[in-house]
Amino acid sequence: MRNAPRWARWIVPLALLLVWLGIGGTLGPYAGKLREVATNDQAAFLPRSAESTKVLEARKAFEGAQSVPAVVVWTSNGARVTVGQQEAATRALGDLAGRPGITAPPSPAVVSGDGLAVQAVVPLAPDLGEELPAVLEEVRQAAQRVPGTSVGIAGPAATQADLSDAFAGIDGLLVGVALGAVLLILLLVYRSVLLPLVIIISAVFALGLACAVVYALAARGAVRVDGQVQGILSILVIGASTDYALLVAARFREELAVRGDRADAALAAVRRSAGAVTASAATVALGLLALLASDLTNNRALGPVGAIGIVCAVLSSLTFLPAVLVLLGRTAYWPAVPGPADAAAEGHRVWRRVAGLIDRSPRRVWVSTSVLLVVLAGFSPALSSKGVPLDEIFVNDAPSVGAQQTLARHFPGGSGNPAVVIANADRAAEVRAAAESTDGVAAVVPVTAGGGRPGAGAPLVVDGRVRLDATLDAAADSDDAKGTVQRLRERVHAVPGADALVGGYTAQQFDTQQTSARDRTVIVPVVLGIILLILIALLRSVLVPVLLVATVALNFLATLGVSALVFENLLGFSGTDASVPLYGFVFLVALGVDYNIFLMSRVREETLTLGTREGVLRGLVTTGGVITSAGVVLAATFAALMVIPLAFLVQIAFIVAFGVLLDTLVVRSLLVPALIIDIGPRAWWPSALARPGTGAGPRTASEARAG
Template sequence: MKQRHPGTAHVPFWLRWLIPVLLVITWLAIAGVGGPTFGRLDEVSSNNQASFLPAGAEATEAQDWQAKFRDSDEIPAVIVVESESAFTPAQLGEAAALKDKLAELQAGSAVIGPIPSEDGSAVQFVVPISSSGEVKEIVQELRQEVQESAPDGMQTFVTGPAGLTADLVSAFAGIDGILLLVALAAVFIILLIVYRSLLLPIAVLFTSVFALCAAILLVFGMAKLGWIQLSGQSQGILSILVIGAATDYALLYVARFREALTHTTNRTSAVLTAWKASFEPILASGATVIIALLCLLFSDLNSNKALGPVAAAGILCSLFAALTLLPALMALLGRAAFWPFRPKLIPETEREPELVTGLEGQKGLWRATGSLVSRRPRAVWVASVLLLLAASAGILQLKANGVPQTDVILTASNAVDGQDALARHFDAGSGSPAVIVADEAKAQEVLDKTKATDGVGDAYLLAEGSVPITGAPGAPSAPDVREGKVLINATLNYAADSSDAENVVVKLREDLKKIDDGALVGGVTATALDTNTTAQRDLIVIIPVVLAVILLILILLLRSVLAPVLLVASVVLSYGAAMGVSALVFNNIFGFPGADATVPLFGFVFLVALGVDYNIFLMSRVREESLKHGTRPGILRGLGVTGGVITSAGVVLAATFAALGVIPIMFLVQLAFIVAFGVLLDTVLVRSLLVPALAYDLGGRIWWPSKLGRLDDDGRASGGARDAKGSLETDLEGAARS
């Protein structure tokens, strides 16, 4: 009778074909619904400033009061018509006629203007636009109308909050298509190089794309129900995060599947073996990132709070896709997935080499790396730490205290040019005044103090309909009073998004509260100020929470205390180095004027959570090998067998985040560089040299206080491969003899 080869035992039909087919059909159905939903995200997405407001800030409270004074949620578009010389009477007449044409567009309430400049070479109009409408389309109509109707030879601009919002929406326009195509193309090329196969990269990409479809469906539902606020920023990060994370998890699973195929001819058995081996590290990795992202719920910024559950939903879908869809595809494809370089069955006598040093069976780059780590572990980890510390010094050059809104968009912008024109001819804060909420009884005192404040060009009480009380004949004389409060508009001498304007707001808040302790100062400038202040507070609150959560997960995974503490310390050091190098690049190469105040926090959450992923992949395998062969051989063995897959995963994740750079928004470009560079730094230096060398230097003590560490120190490592007390020289001699 013919002897059955190990691994060819009969597997039931339902396990070999029925379950994989049902899983694939289920995911096809999810993608069939989620894919078309991608084009509907605009229905539940908002890029206006309200979506970024700090939840408990003074500017938010002031905005709530403003809403009580008006019947609609309008934002102003400021139209500037500029001439190289003073307007002639005829040109002023043409400009005045423009008001009627603007009113016909019915963008909002009454059009204000034309307001001539003191130098006579510009006029401005203020056109209120309902923020609940299609701001981008309305602004485009305004620009077209103004350009066609303005006197010949004039430059025209539509700026102000509405103009800037429209240009911001346009900048995000590529987030649905271009960003995703660039990310997928980069991942596909990398996978082709890594696997030298056609089917496997397609299977991995299917896993990532289907995970994204599921995430979009989930996020759309949460936004539709009002549970979260979705913005273009979080939408772009979601796409990149899901593609990168799902591909990383897939790479880990495929590596274990390929390894299992060298031990059995039964593909179903190989699928289950790979699933069991990769389940714990993938689950721990996903849980780490999900919980770290959910820590953003502790933020007082609406934009951060929204991103937390949005990104966490994406990681959850990536996790499920990698643990269900990909194994199903591998069960159906088997060895054919690796064609034309299919894994070959290794004879049983060659499968588990007797380990003396841990380098047996390794070759090429990872043998050389392991050899370096084993020969000079202390020199390697000390040099790595010093290099990271030196790079971290650059963080002192990071200017993450916010940037003017006009610098956020990196491409040509009519609204940004309009702000410059506005500053040339009018009070720079025109169209974006500071809004003061004051007690009715103290309104005049507050108004007088506001007018007397340095940096305030003009200030006036508002009557019903937000009409200013100027004292001119025919103008209203009684302020609008709601619940005992009045509104005051203060036009600043500085651009609303400048640091000088923020200083004026700080001064107003200090002085006005001495007159009316309930006075509130809001508006565009106050919102930017409160956003930056809140973002800096979030760093202090959220970072310790994220570190504590990651530390706890690592302790549970590795059954150790010392190893998780050292791993967390390594990724924090790596984060500091990434931010230091990024600061130098932003200042000296890209020439950015600064960075958004949320950049350090987002960089931390993504880099630390994702950086720990690679240490989880490495150290979970090291622990597995240490149980068989002892700690030091286990470290070198774990480093060698995970080296290729983790490096590939790091390159994939760096490439996907780098794709964010195609969106011309400063925040996304900066985040793209920080995460891409940081992930590569983590992959190449921290995971390949620092962590293995430090662990090798400590030996069994790395597992303190677990039993594994005590056994190793006593020379009784699980598996009995060697005496753990044996010296490195003895190990190397044994390897040479073998």
């Protein structure tokens, strides 16, 4: 661009800046509007083809006006429940019949076997949305009219209200904490005033654009969004945008010190970093799209939504950021303004020392770091992914959890969450008998025509089918309950002509667990294959990509090992959600390989002129600071998910944050450079760089020994 007219050198960055200002001004508000098109429908978290999902759809016909149950539980203050208290409980809830949000008369109050508690069920409308807390509060106030008792509300409606409360911080708190953490880290690391602000604005514009695109698609039913997907989208876009922006900004500073002209420096920076940025983005986007192979609707939803976010992050980093850097020039780095002396700099002294350590003993470095990772990976089988118990879903003390625990103490463990059996009406008696004879089933009650609820009277028949609710002895979220569901399915499936199906909460947990295991066996190889092909295309080699994929996979296993120790011994989790390992793999492997892409693309560039050994050392020194900063920023960004008090997000946050730091500080900084130096030019097989004499003249002594 040096020979271009002066006006032409400014018109392109000015035009790009105006376009992005327009995007930010018009589309930015959509970052806070996704909740309008979000759905937290229970079916979104279930396998599409599972038996429990079919039951969830079939049971709607038996509920008249569809409803979500709120289970009210009273406990007597130190004495047995009296008949008067039981009658008062029935009257108190009976007065709610016909109120807005309540779809049918509440059930009569039932006393527990130990005589110390009473429960009743209030059916609520499933689409109350933001009105749900107010309706539950009305139920609570009515229930509190029973003298001498304490009241709690459990069941799906109460859990849904607590989930909505937990996700309430996604629009503001989560994004604010993430952006604040990124800004603070950038200010401390770069000691610059303008550059961190420019990078933050770049991330905000990318997030606004991504949310607008997702909003438009979700409003048309092309994609689906829930609170979980919304939170991950925000973190993903902010983290990825910052990573890519840091790489471009660091390359611009380097080129500016060499060339002096800001327009030429920006063009060179984009040209030389675009390959690494787009390859990195492709690994993440395609890795996320691999989730489309999942049978879990929620996993499938994250795939295209996350990929859209990554594309927007790349667009912002390669267009908006360079345009601003051209307009600001050296001022962007004030007060640490780069000058001609920076062109001769050989990187920060810390990274020169790291490079010296690797150069002196490459084999010792990669062997010792590999042993460390293998030892940590040895603990990974201890990470249980059988699901999160109900009392651990929320990090804090959610009201619904306490009420569910009270319910479980006084009633059969599965009270409030029965197994639901759907069968042909002409075989109802045989199916009921088979269910009642199943070990672990406390009681089986048919749904009757009276309000569509279990109780006295003839079973309700809809399209020739009946519904039976089977209360389990064990808590609905326990392994014993899952075993009971398996036995129950075997028994009722064996009834000739019944065409019976078993669903309900426990069955859903079991099916999700089984499907998640299947998804891992399908998606993990797909993601690894995608990453390997991208690395081969970028580095024009086979051996180096294979080594990089192997190191990233080892880092993931080591992270799972550490997570198993931390979750059980420090955070008190007895298990993880069934989808946590898969999410952790996709995010950590796809994002973790970014730093190896940033490093090895620069190493290959330097190797073309310096040879393998000097190319690795030069690449490590020049990229060490920016990649480490990017890793710390990404870790802090994902750690921000911990402000949402849900076990699933806390577990994902820890796995990704710790794994990224381990990858950045150990795998990328020590293991990979040492391994490549020890192997020598052969690492680039089958490209021309693997042949003797390729690069800057004669090979070095260490390369000759390696060859």
